[in-house]
Amino acid sequence: MGITRREFLKTSLVAAPVGAVMPAVFARTVAAAIDAQPAAAPGERVLVVVQLAGGNDGLNTVVPVSDDRYYDLRGLMGVPQADALPLDAQTGLHPALGPLKELWDEGHVAIVEGVGYPNPNYSHFVSMDIWENADPTGKALEGWLGRYLAGIMPTQQAVVPSLAVDRAMPPSLRARGAQVAVVRDLASYAVQSDPQGQASAKARGAALAQLFQGASGASPLALALEQTLHTAQASAEALALANREYVPAVEYPATALGQGLSLVAKAIAGGVGLRVGHVSMGGFDTHAGQLPDHEVLLTHVAEAIRAFYRDLQAHGLDNNVVLMTWTEFGRRVTANASGGTDHGSAGPQFVVGTPVKGGLYGERPSLADLDRNNLRYTTDFRSLYATLVEDWLGAPADLVLGGRFERLPLLDPAALATA
Secondary structure, three states: OOOOHHHHHOOHHHHOOOOOOOOHHHHHHHHHOOOOOOOOOOOOOEEEEEEEOOOOOOOOOEEOOOOHHHHHHHHHHOOOOOOOEEOOOOOEEOHHHHHHHHHHHOOOEEEEEEEEOOOOOOOHHHHHHHHHHOOOOOOOOOOHHHHHHHHHHHHOOOOOOEEEEOOOOOHHHOOOOOOOEEEOOHHHOOOOOOHHHHHHHHHHHHHHHHHHHHHOOOOHHHHHHHHHHHHHHHHHHHHHHHHHHOOOOOOOOOOHHHHHHHHHHHHHHOOOOOOEEEEEEOOOOOOOOHHHHHHHHHHHHHHHHHHHHHHHHHOOOHHHEEEEEEOOOOEOOOOOOOOOOOEOOOEEEEEEOOOEOOEEEOOOOOOOOOOOOOOOOOEEHHHHHHHHHHHHOOOOHHHHHOOOOOOOOOEOHHHHHHO
16 A cells, blocks of 8 residues: 655645645646646555644653652653553552553554654744644644645545644644644534525525536636535535434543544445644643643543453454553653643653564653753654654655655554555
C-alpha cells in the first residue's frame, strides 16, 4: 500500500515554493489540473492523533520508579513506587492509566520516551506550532498532517479523508490541497441555512447548488467554489449516514475525548475513506494543584483510548488503525510552590493499536544530567512522525517532513502484512 515519491512530486505541495500558501478552497481545482498517472492503490490504514494540550507531565505519567533521583527531586509530587503500575523493573505507569496498562499487557501499547526537539521553547503557542508544522525553525507554514493529506489527494476518491473533532481546524492539518472535515458533533455538521427560514432550507440549498453549477464554466474560481460546496455536502451526508448506522460495541466515556473518539470510530466504520482523525483534549497545563487534576486527566485519556480500541476490535477494524498522542512539552522536573509543575521539555508519547509492537522505545532522559531543571530530549519528535507517515501510512516521510529522520521499530511486521 502507499503512495510513491513520484505521485507526491506531482502535487502542488512539492512544486510550490517553500512558505507559499494557497487558500484551501482552490485545492481541488489544483488537483484536477494534475495529469493523472497510474498510482499505487492506497490502503485502508488510519492514523488517529490525540493532542494532550497544555503540556502533559511525562515524569508522572511514565514513572522512573527505580531512580531515587526522581523521588528526591519530585518529593511529595512523585508517584509512589507502590502505586505505579509496573511495566518493567525500572518503569511504571501512573495508577490512573489502568485501562492503558490493560492494552499494554496485551502488547498493543508502545511508549516512546524522551520525545522532544533541540533548543526547546517553553511557550505553549510556539512549541505547539513546532509540533504541528514539524519544524523547530518556525519556517514551515503548513501542518505535517496537512502536507501528507495534500500529497495523497490526487490519488484518493475519499469523501472524508480527514476528520478533526474540534471547534476549529487544528493547525497540524492545515495545508493547501488538504481536505479536512472539522466537526464538533454530527448533529450540527451540515450546510447551514437561515434559522428563521427552515421551511425553505431544502429549496435554498438546491438553488445554491444550481447557482454554482451554472457558473462553473465561467472561471476556475467558480469551479473551485462549486467543488467545495459539493465536497461539504458529500462529507456531511456521509458522516450523517455513518452516525445513523453505526452501533458502538462499548459505552464510551461521556467526556470530550471519549465522545470525540466515538465520532472517529463511526467515520472509520462508515467507509468514508478516512485516513487521518484528530481529537484534542485540554487541561494539561498543571501549574497548581496538579496531583488530583492530573489523575482525572489521565483517567479520561486512558478510559477513552481503551473504549476506542475495544470498539474497533469488536467490529474487526482494529488491524487498520493506529493511535498516537502528542503534547507540546513536558513539565519541569521539580515542583513549584503551588503544588504544580511549570513548563518543561521532553516527555513520553503513546502509540496504540493492534499493529503496534508493544514496549518501551527511545532512551529515558537522565535525571542526573538536566538542562536548567529540564529533561534533555533523546528522541526527535519527527522520528515518531516519520515512522507513522512512512511505515504506517505508506507515504515518503522525507517529502512530508522536509528531511530524513530515524524511524522507530514501533510496528509489528506480521500485523502490517494483514493491515
